[in-house]
Amino acid sequence: xxxxxxxxxxxxxxxxxxxxxxxxxxxxxxxxxxxxxxxxxxxxxxxxxxxxxxxxxxxxxxxxxxxxxxxxxxxxxxxxxxxxxxxxxxxxxxxxxxxxxxxxxxxxxxxxxxxxxxxxxxxxxxxxxxxxxxxxxxxxxxxxxxxxxxxxxxxxxxxxxxxxxxxxxxxxxxxxxxxxxxxxxxxxxxxxxxxxxxxxxxxxxxxxxxxxxxxxxxxxxxxxxxxxxxxxxxxxxxxxxxxxxxxxxxxxxxxxxxxxxxxxxxxxxxxxxxxxxxxxxxxxxxxxxxxxxxxxxxxxxxxxxxxxxxxx
Amino acid sequence: xxxxxxxxxxxxxxxxxxxxxxxxxxxxxxxxxxxxxxxxxxxxxxxxxxxxxxxxxxxxxxxxxxxxxxxxxxxxxxxxxxxxxxxxxxxxxxxxxxxxxxxxxxxxxxxxxxxxxxxxxxxxxxxxxxxxxxxxxxxxxxxxxxxxxxxxxxxxxxxxxxxxxxxxxxxxxxxxxxxxxxxxxxxxxxxxxxxxxxxxxxxxxxxxxxxxxxxxxxxxxxxxxxxxxxxxxxxxxxxxxxxxxxxxxxxxxxxxxxxxxxxxxxxxxxxxxxxxxxxxxxxxxxxxxxxxxxxxxxxxxxxxxxxxxxxxxxxxxxxxxxxxxxxxxxxxxxxxxxxxxxxxxxxxxxxxxxxxxxxxxxxxxxxxxxxxxxxxxxxxxxxxxxxxxxxxxxxxxxxxxxxxxxxxxxxxxxxxxxxxxxxxxxxxxxxxxxxxxxxxxxxxxxxxxxxxxxxxxxxxxxxxxxxxxxxxxxxxxxxxxxxxxxxxxxxxxxxxxx
Numbered sequence: 001x002x003x004x005x006x007x008x009x010x011x012x013x014x015x016x017x018x019x020x021x022x023x024x025x026x027x028x029x030x031x032x033x034x035x036x037x038x039x040x041x042x043x044x045x046x047x048x049x050x051x052x053x054x055x056x057x058x059x060x061x062x063x064x065x066x067x068x069x070x071x072x073x074x075x076x077x078x079x080x081x082x083x084x085x086x087x088x089x090x091x092x093x094x095x096x097x098x099x100x101x102x103x104x105x106x107x108x109x110x111x112x113x114x115x116x117x118x119x120x121x122x123x124x125x126x127x128x129x130x131x132x133x134x135x136x137x138x139x140x141x142x143x144x145x146x147x148x149x150x151x152x153x154x155x156x157x158x159x160x161x162x163x164x165x166x167x168x169x170x171x172x173x174x175x176x177x178x179x180x181x182x183x184x185x186x187x188x189x190x191x192x193x194x195x196x197x198x199x200x201x202x203x204x205x206x207x208x209x210x211x212x213x214x215x216x217x218x219x220x221x222x223x224x225x226x227x228x229x230x231x232x233x234x235x236x237x238x239x240x241x242x243x244x245x246x247x248x249x250x251x252x253x254x255x256x257x258x259x260x261x262x263x264x265x266x267x268x269x270x271x272x273x274x275x276x277x278x279x280x281x282x283x284x285x286x287x288x289x290x291x292x293x294x295x296x297x298x299x300x301x302x303x304x305x306x307x308x309x310x311x312x
Numbered sequence: 313x314x315x316x317x318x319x320x321x322x323x324x325x326x327x328x329x330x331x332x333x334x335x336x337x338x339x340x341x342x343x344x345x346x347x348x349x350x351x352x353x354x355x356x357x358x359x360x361x362x363x364x365x366x367x368x369x370x371x372x373x374x375x376x377x378x379x380x381x382x383x384x385x386x387x388x389x390x391x392x393x394x395x396x397x398x399x400x401x402x403x404x405x406x407x408x409x410x411x412x413x414x415x416x417x418x419x420x421x422x423x424x425x426x427x428x429x430x431x432x433x434x435x436x437x438x439x440x441x442x443x444x445x446x447x448x449x450x451x452x453x454x455x456x457x458x459x460x461x462x463x464x465x466x467x468x469x470x471x472x473x474x475x476x477x478x479x480x481x482x483x484x485x486x487x488x489x490x491x492x493x494x495x496x497x498x499x500x501x502x503x504x505x506x507x508x509x510x511x512x513x514x515x516x517x518x519x520x521x522x523x524x525x526x527x528x529x530x531x532x533x534x535x536x537x538x539x540x541x542x543x544x545x546x547x548x549x550x551x552x553x554x555x556x557x558x559x560x561x562x563x564x565x566x567x568x569x570x571x572x573x574x575x576x577x578x579x580x581x582x583x584x585x586x587x588x589x590x591x592x593x594x595x596x597x598x599x600x601x602x603x604x605x606x607x608x609x610x611x612x613x614x615x616x617x618x619x620x621x622x623x624x625x626x627x628x629x630x631x632x633x634x635x636x637x638x639x640x641x642x643x644x645x646x647x648x649x650x651x652x653x654x655x656x657x658x659x660x661x662x663x664x665x666x667x668x669x670x671x672x673x674x675x676x677x678x679x680x681x682x683x684x685x686x687x688x689x690x691x692x693x694x695x696x697x698x699x700x701x702x703x704x705x706x707x708x709x710x711x712x713x714x715x716x717x718x719x720x721x722x723x724x725x726x727x728x729x730x731x732x733x734x735x736x737x738x739x740x741x742x743x744x745x746x747x748x749x750x751x752x753x754x755x756x757x758x759x760x761x762x763x764x765x766x767x768x769x770x771x772x773x774x775x776x777x778x779x780x781x782x783x784x785x786x787x788x789x790x791x792x793x794x795x796x797x798x799x800x801x802x803x804x805x806x807x808x809x810x
Contacts, residue, residue: 177679181679181680181682182675182678182679182680183671183672183674183675183680185680186664186667186668186671186680187671189657189659189660189664190657190660190664190668193657193658193659193660194653194654194656194657194658196653196654197648197653197654197655197656197657197668198657198668199616199636199654200614200616200636200646200648200654200655201636201640201668201669201722202636202637202639202640202641202669203636203637203668203671204635204637256659260657260658260659260660261659
């Protein structure tokens with residue numbers, strides 16, 4: 001059987017190449033393609049990438065999580081506070097991830113047991129989490145002076161490679177293996193693809209949805225830890241505007257918005273595309289307001305190209 | 313009058329594969345013409361070309377001697393070629409009138425001309441002798457009425473040619489009768505009808521002539537009157553197939569060994585106080601009309617919907633807190649009636665769909681054993697006669713009969729002792745039907761037991777060891793094989809005897 005070349009399957013790689021090439025030419029004089037700037041892009045993108053891994057699970061299961069911004073800032077603040085009171089790094093990080101798991105359990109519990117669509121649940125919890133993070137320190141920023149923490153999870157390098165990027169690779173590998181090679185990954189895809197059929201095949205749909213929401217929040221909380229370490233401190237504004245970039249990264253990466261189909265590697269490339277976009281628009285000298293408009297336009301174009309497949 | 317619609321050397325290629333190969337035949341004006349063939353024979357493709365859904369790769373179509381060429385379905389509708397969709401395709405929250413006029417609203421200036429639209433709708437409904445009104449909400453109509461509305465919608469544009477693609481698959485017997493009288497009425501008004509169905513009885517009752525297609529090719533056109541059914545079937549499958557479901561191997565039910573015992577179960581879906589035993593090695597048939605609640609009851613047994621009361625024992629051990637997961641771990645499998653909605657995952661390939669109910673089995677230290685799954689899919693695919701038997705093939709892209717085989721493969725993979733087959737041959741071609749019957753018998757030989765829901769009398773009589781008849785949620789009869797009798801079964805199914 002002759003297989004037609006399906007460009008949509010590779011749309012994320014094509015848009016990656018297009019965005020990269022265009023900026024390399026246009027911004028040649030401004031050092032866009034210099035190694036330093038490229039590593040800078042990867043550094044800036046890492047948090048989006050890690051949060052997008054969890055989001056990819058959620059979207060593949062036919063769910064969505066709009067509350068990740070709040071999870072990011074709560075986690076970052078919690079870790080910063082614990083470190084301020086000289087709690088050891090492993091304990092602080094574990095507590096941060098635990099906080100993510102708790103947020104995810106709240107989302108997942110309501111989705112699975114009360115059976116409210118995840119969109120509405122997380123729309124509600126997103127303001128709850130955001131409010132909670134404001135209360136935690138009364139809007140104050142918390143600096144982190146623990147050098148080990150800052151180096152390991154944020155601003156450090158191994159050779160020329162940023163530790164943020166290494167964490168991204170580690171998370172991507174774990175995410176990819178869980179997604180592709182475990183029963184949980186298959187359960188996620190089947191719940192997203194056809195919930196009834198999954199149920200009739202003995203898959204515990206509620207449990208799968210619950211754990212998917214937990215994983216999504218944990219990956220957001222890991223992104224929060226990376227933010228804190230990169231910024232050497234935490235503030236309630238961290239992650240505030242990331243939810244759109246994260247969802248866009250997943251969809252541009254080739255994950256079906258209606259669930260049932262997705263890829264972790266594509267998701268990472270998708271978030272790098274977003275990162276290149278942010279960086280390129282900045283180097284072009286656009287004002288913040290102009291950047292917002294340009295980013296929105298490009299994201300709509302890229303998303304519409306990758307979604308067209310689902311019409312057949 | 314002769315040769316009203318003429319297909320000349322029609323070819324249609326999809327991605328390099330010919331779905332229709334050089335088909336030429338003609339349809340007379342005002343006849344009811346059946347298109348027959350197994351799934352994947354190219355009937356629907358040919359029809360879609362006629363309806364302008366996509367162009368033919370080669371060939372011409374003449375209507376009334378005039379060559380026609382349609383670029384989309386609107387062109388075809390303008391020419392008076394209407395289609396009644398296989399799946400019901402209405403907006404439930406709108407009224408009957410709004411659905412009929414959808415996309416073709418009449419206007420007066422910039423406002424909608426409701427008066428005219430109601431008037432036109434009432435006329436159509438009157439012509440079809442519909443019992444519902446233009447102002448009724450579609451969500452309140454029953455399946456038969458919805459089907460009627462689909463026809464009304466199709467007829468709106470003064471159709472001269474109207475096609476039905478398996479219109480009876482979701483209708484009750486009464487609704488089928490009404491539909492047939494409408495189709496005959498259409499014929500008497502001089503409308504040409506093209507009718508696709510797998511049910512030969514319908515063809516004999518309704519159609520004047522039948523054209524048979526196989527593997528995309530035109531085989532023959534027959535006058536139905538006086539034609540032997542076996543000739544039709546032989547032409548459809550290209551080989552001899554037993555006409556009806558029939559047990560090929562000796563019966564082997566052991567009535568001393570109960571494998572499943574259902575005691576006084578009721579559910580809020582409307583089945584009440586159901587008790588029965590399933591014995592080792594038997595096929596226990598469940599017959600009933602629409603509304604008999606057979607599927608609902610089986611879903612209760614399988615744990616997909618909760619029971620209000622009652623107990624279920626597997627090999628004398630009670631199954632508690634029943635859920636599909638639990639039922640599967642008790643070695644019970646369930647092949648649902650709605651393949652697309654409940655049977656398989658659309659974007660997964662055959663390997664994954666067949667492994668879906670056995671994910672624990674394929675797990676080795678947290679990871680799915682891909683090689684083993686692939687091997688399993690290949691092996692089960694071969695056993696059920698899957699075509700093409702390619703584990704990497706996306707299940708959604710298979711024909712209906714083959715999709716069903718993948719789902720059978722999924723339950724073979726679980727190695728379940730008890731399999732509940734809900735309408736296993738609904739809407740699938742004759743060849744696949746025979747394959748599925750053969751597998752059911754093989755399963756019995758392996759010592760497994762089967763519950764089969766079927767609404768086709770020849771099938772249930774041919775295949776079952778015993779038949780339980782249900783009427784409106786209650787059991788109205790248990791018949792042994794020597795007591796099988798069509799009239800008796802039907803009488804109990806309509807609630808005429810308990």
